[in-house]
Amino acid sequence: xxxxxxxxxxxxxxxxxxxxxxxxxxxxxxxxxxxxxxxxxxxxxxxxxxxxxxxxxxxxxxxxxxxxxxxxxxxxxxxxxxxxxxxxxxxxxxxxxxxxxxxxxxxxxxxxxxxxxxxxxxxxxxxxxxxxxxxxxxxxxxxxxxxxxxxxxxxxxxxxxxxxxxxxxxxxxxxxxxxxxxxxxxxxxxxxxxxxxxxxxxxxxxxxxxxxxxxxxxxxxxxxxxxxxxxxxxxxxxxxxxxxxxxxxxxxxxxxxxxxxxxxxxxxxxxxxxxxxxxxxxxxxxxxxxxxxxxxxxxxxxxxxxxxxxxxxxxxxxxxxxxxxxxxxxxxxxxxxxxxxxxxxxxxxxxxxxxxxxxxxxxxxxxxxxxxxxxxxxxxxxxxxxxxxxxxxxxxxxxxxxxxxxxxxxxxxxxxxxxxxxxxxxxxxxxxxxxxx
Amino acid sequence: xxxxxxxxxxxxxxxxxxxxxxxxxxxxxxxxxxxxxxxxxxxxxxxxxxxxxxxxxxxxxxxxxxxxxxxxxxxxxxxxxxxxxxxxxxxxxxxxxxxxxxxxxxxxxxxxxxxxxxxxxxxxxxxxxxxxxxxxxxxxxxxxxxxxxxxxxxxxxxxxxxxxxxxxxxxxxxxxxxxxxxxxxxxxxxxxxxxxxxxxxxxxxxxxxxxxxxxxxxxxxxxxxxxxxxxxxxxxxxxxxxxxxxxxxxxxxxxxxxxxxxxxxxxxxxxxxxxxxxxxxxxxxxxxxxxxxxxxxxxxxxxxxxxxxxxxxxxxxxxxxxxxxxxxxxxxxxxxxxxxxxxxxxxxxxxxxxxxxxxxxxxxxxxxxxxxxxxxxxxxxxxxxxxxxxxxxxxxxxxxxxxxxxxxxxxxxxxxxxxxxxxxxxxxxxxxxxxxx
Numbered sequence: 001x002x003x004x005x006x007x008x009x010x011x012x013x014x015x016x017x018x019x020x021x022x023x024x025x026x027x028x029x030x031x032x033x034x035x036x037x038x039x040x041x042x043x044x045x046x047x048x049x050x051x052x053x054x055x056x057x058x059x060x061x062x063x064x065x066x067x068x069x070x071x072x073x074x075x076x077x078x079x080x081x082x083x084x085x086x087x088x089x090x091x092x093x094x095x096x097x098x099x100x101x102x103x104x105x106x107x108x109x110x111x112x113x114x115x116x117x118x119x120x121x122x123x124x125x126x127x128x129x130x131x132x133x134x135x136x137x138x139x140x141x142x143x144x145x146x147x148x149x150x151x152x153x154x155x156x157x158x159x160x161x162x163x164x165x166x167x168x169x170x171x172x173x174x175x176x177x178x179x180x181x182x183x184x185x186x187x188x189x190x191x192x193x194x195x196x197x198x199x200x201x202x203x204x205x206x207x208x209x210x211x212x213x214x215x216x217x218x219x220x221x222x223x224x225x226x227x228x229x230x231x232x233x234x235x236x237x238x239x240x241x242x243x244x245x246x247x248x249x250x251x252x253x254x255x256x257x258x259x260x261x262x263x264x265x266x267x268x269x270x271x272x273x274x275x276x277x278x279x280x281x282x283x284x285x286x287x288x289x290x291x292x293x294x295x296x297x298x299x300x301x302x303x304x305x306x307x308x309x310x311x312x313x314x315x316x317x318x319x320x321x322x323x324x325x326x327x328x329x330x331x332x333x334x335x336x337x338x339x340x341x342x343x344x345x346x347x348x349x350x351x352x353x354x355x356x357x358x359x360x361x362x363x364x365x366x367x368x369x370x371x372x373x374x375x376x377x378x379x380x381x382x383x384x385x386x387x388x389x390x391x392x393x394x395x396x397x398x399x400x401x402x403x404x405x406x407x408x409x410x411x412x413x414x415x416x417x418x419x420x421x422x423x424x425x426x427x428x429x430x431x432x433x434x435x436x437x
Numbered sequence: 438x439x440x441x442x443x444x445x446x447x448x449x450x451x452x453x454x455x456x457x458x459x460x461x462x463x464x465x466x467x468x469x470x471x472x473x474x475x476x477x478x479x480x481x482x483x484x485x486x487x488x489x490x491x492x493x494x495x496x497x498x499x500x501x502x503x504x505x506x507x508x509x510x511x512x513x514x515x516x517x518x519x520x521x522x523x524x525x526x527x528x529x530x531x532x533x534x535x536x537x538x539x540x541x542x543x544x545x546x547x548x549x550x551x552x553x554x555x556x557x558x559x560x561x562x563x564x565x566x567x568x569x570x571x572x573x574x575x576x577x578x579x580x581x582x583x584x585x586x587x588x589x590x591x592x593x594x595x596x597x598x599x600x601x602x603x604x605x606x607x608x609x610x611x612x613x614x615x616x617x618x619x620x621x622x623x624x625x626x627x628x629x630x631x632x633x634x635x636x637x638x639x640x641x642x643x644x645x646x647x648x649x650x651x652x653x654x655x656x657x658x659x660x661x662x663x664x665x666x667x668x669x670x671x672x673x674x675x676x677x678x679x680x681x682x683x684x685x686x687x688x689x690x691x692x693x694x695x696x697x698x699x700x701x702x703x704x705x706x707x708x709x710x711x712x713x714x715x716x717x718x719x720x721x722x723x724x725x726x727x728x729x730x731x732x733x734x735x736x737x738x739x740x741x742x743x744x745x746x747x748x749x750x751x752x753x754x755x756x757x758x759x760x761x762x763x764x765x766x767x768x769x770x771x772x773x774x775x776x777x778x779x780x781x782x783x784x785x786x787x788x789x790x791x792x793x794x795x796x797x798x799x800x801x802x803x804x805x806x807x808x809x810x811x812x813x814x815x816x817x818x819x820x821x822x823x824x825x826x827x828x829x830x831x832x833x834x835x836x837x838x839x840x841x842x843x844x845x846x847x848x849x850x851x852x853x854x855x856x857x858x859x860x861x862x863x864x865x866x867x868x869x870x871x872x873x874x
Contacts (some may be wrong), residue, residue, distance in 0.1 A: 001746055022479070034782075036810070037782045037830075069502060256794065390571060
């Protein structure tokens, strides 16, 4: 009686070719994070439930994977921010601040499974945590990181939408709606998803007057380029201190982005961006692929005044970015924005056509010394079967080595796309990287 | 009321500098796996309990993290081999065989916590799975991979001990003890840990005669170099078919290792290596650090006839290697075999001493284009505080940029170890990689 092998729904498990592309994207993200000098961090997947849930609200608690083992009440992490808060507050005397860390790992949420939703998914996070204070330069550095990643990923043009929670909070205070800010922001945050009309309707359910709803909507839709938007805000809300602080911060950041030579087409002020999470208190940003707006935000983040307030009295302000890689990858697949068929597990495959393995391994070593990854096909079968295997591996080039080649001190390099093959002297393999690139 | 932030015992959580070194080792392992053309694989951490436990025995079931979510009986994976068996048997019609995959990920075992034991730990696995048959060349490739990794890790000399379960099985059949092979092998496997005398005592508890125990012990300790051991085995057990098959396989593999130019000092036949796991059926190997024998095996693996027999009728023979990275790292730390203090999160730190960020970012970009990772210190503090921060980051070199440098189109490169500093023309930064290496 065999057990039926199956994988849970809502848990991504890719085919080998797909996984190659997934990992390539993941490595682009990680390499970019590293290029900015973020430390790696790798916290456990399992934590004490009371630690993970110190700050969580109702929805999170319902979704969490929670269980007992021995006497312990345990949970699987549902994001990488709470573990960071735990980590930093446990070690606030030993860490050097500002503390820059990246963490790329799986998190778990037992949501009802639906298309595009995952119960186990990768988050790719960076955060910078300061002690008491943290320069705004780190906010613009975050935007620089996002710009670098989405430029390198080469999946079309993108826009980083920037807002400031201080502007929003100041505005709602001015409307005397500051007791409803969280609820309002949660609704506004859904604008892209549900449309303006539904936003209006949901806002009216909060007992907000028709006039105020219209003022909210027109505020969110202040138009123009970045300078024009800032000018209108300044003129209209000149006497609102919180809004002014928010405007100054955005101006400082935009000035810094200009110094960084980030093209202005890649970022814009969008007053409707709120980010639902309660802990953001300053600049927030979302990233959209211009040609695929229905994918929604593919990378978001922001500034928070106090990361670890549930664990410590120390004031630890921070700023962070998060990419939901599993969802992003599934969307890119869906939209045919990534090509699966062109990837191969190694740069080259050697197909031995004779038994002189001493020679074959010598060739293999020469290639590896040039940082070329090599798979050798050890199939105990005829040439036809071996070529069939090589073909399925999707390599652009393969190397054939038979008795003739051994005797002549050569190899055959075959281009699997056009079928051409050339003979190369063993000693000329020193330049193989120029030939196969 | 604050929640006390804490991490579960038995769960590794490193300091930033430690994590840098851990990741460096992990990346060396992954890069080596990739250089052989193994596909990446990333199966879920959570699986159906009946799938994970299809083949497991008593100990595993007791240790597993198992819980219900909704109607599902779920478990966290306790190794990467069972998920591979699941994966391959689910996709045996689509995968191309031999299927080479690596997987590096966390697995979970709720053992009683003790020094050096972890409940969450990394396994770094490779396996090659064939359809019906699989060349012995893949067995020697595994040994080649191990050789490459431990050479690159540069943690001292090491020996890969090689045996063949066929030789062991043939020998125990010859002793009429084939009904007790699993128990005997489990005891023999502990030789390094508990010593010969305790092995003898435990064997006697299996109702094995004094004479046979002595023959077992002397068999395990056949001495000499590889050729001499094989010669003795051949002479003594000439008429035992299983032993002969085992000897031939080892001979073929050793011949292949010679063709691969792997130094003979790095591998040796050791007839006492058994690998407790039931599924090994052919060549098995363990790796020990010569100067730290009490660390035990740091990398092991072997050949199995049938990976997925609990899920499918297809015959899928395989050969694999596994490195328990979390345990290895903790042992290397314990033995002072890795240096934590010499690692830094970026190649260089820029410490701005003026506000001309346009210039600073230009320098930053020039460095990044040379593939140098750069952290910029944005502390809003005086030079003393900034230098203190830079010092704690453990970088060998930092770059200082003040008004003078901006005006002269230069930078100051400071060696943090000897304190020397030199001024470099901006245009000469094109050669910075040669200066700081």
